[in-house]
Amino acid sequence: MTKLILILAAHILILAAVASASDFARTMNEKHLDISTKEKLTHLRLYWHDSLYGRHPSSVTIQKPVFNSSLFGMITMMDDALTLDESRNSTVVGKAQGIYAGAAQGEIGFLMVMNFAFTTGKYNGSTIAILGQNRVMLKVREMPVVGGSGMFRFARGYVEARTKLFDLKSGDATVEYNCHVLHY
Numbered sequence: 550m551t552k553l554i555l556i557l558a559a560h561i562l563i564l565a566a567v568a569s570a571s572d573f574a575r576t577m578n579e580k581h582l583d584i585s586t587k588e589k590l591t592h593l594r595l596y597w598h599d600s601l602y603g604r605h606p607s608s609v610t611i612q613k614p615v616f617n618s619s620l621f622g623m624i625t626m627m628d629d630a631l632t633l634d635e636s637r638n639s640t641v642v643g644k645a646q647g648i649y650a651g652a653a654q655g656e657i658g659f660l661m662v663m664n665f666a667f668t669t670g671k672y673n674g675s676t677i678a679i680l681g682q683n684r685v686m687l688k689v690r691e692m693p694v695v696g697g698s699g700m701f702r703f704a705r706g707y708v709e710a711r712t713k714l715f716d717l718k719s720g721d722a723t724v725e726y727n728c729h730v731l732h733y
């Protein structure tokens with residue numbers, strides 16, 4: 550009889566351990582996260598300025614390409630200004646921080662992994678995360694917005710990138726980003 554009680558007690562202990570192991574996740578009410586309101590669609594038009602070898606470089610190549618023709622294998626880290634207008638000297642509203650890497654062998658096609666980190670106005674401190682394929686020779690490149698923080702929590706959407714300026718000698722590039730972001 551005592552043996553049976555001991556076995557039962559052991560089973561109860563094991564069940565309790567299993568229950569507490571799954572305690573890290575629970576269903577919760579959206580109201581507690583202030584996301585019970587309707588999802589909003591925000592359009593942002595920004596100009597992204599990259600400079601590899603200019604007087605004030607904003608990006609650095611951390612791995613040279615394996616194939617020079619397509620830049621395959623190249624890895625570049627960027628801390629690029631995002632401005633309101635096409636001019637590099639226009640108002641900076643944030644930074645594009647992340648990596649672009651040569652991911653295609655037959656053409657120039659970058660893997661873009663970057664956060665648009667805003668530093669002004671109501672979006673100060675908020676970010677959107679972009680992860681996508683950037684075939685730079687195309688007129689328009691679409692890349693997904695995969696998430697965000699702050700004002701852009703639960704973000705999803707897409708951006709359209711259009712090159713406005715590219716200087717082969719200095720490696721300077723200006724790209725217009727039209728971002729369509731759904732968020733709360």
Ligand SMILES: *[C@@H]1O[C@H](CO)[C@@H](O)[C@H](O)[C@H]1NC(C)=O
Nearest residue numbers: 613614615616617618620622
């Ligand atoms: C790529 O170009 C650089 C500079 O012109 C050269 O030093 C390097 O050897 C080239 N690499 C390949 C793999 O062709």
Ligand SMILES: *[C@@H]1O[C@H](CO)[C@@H](O)[C@H](O)[C@H]1NC(C)=O
Nearest residue numbers: 604635636637638639714723
């Ligand atoms: C930006 O400002 C600098 C210094 O004030 C000037 O030399 C440069 O020409 C300006 N660039 C543009 C694109 O207006």
Ligand SMILES: *[C@@H]1O[C@H](CO)[C@@H](O)[C@H](O)[C@H]1NC(C)=O
Nearest residue numbers: 667668669670671672673674
């Ligand atoms: C943005 O927020 C930081 C603190 O998070 C603050 O120091 C800075 O002054 C703010 N910038 C603007 C333009 O509001």
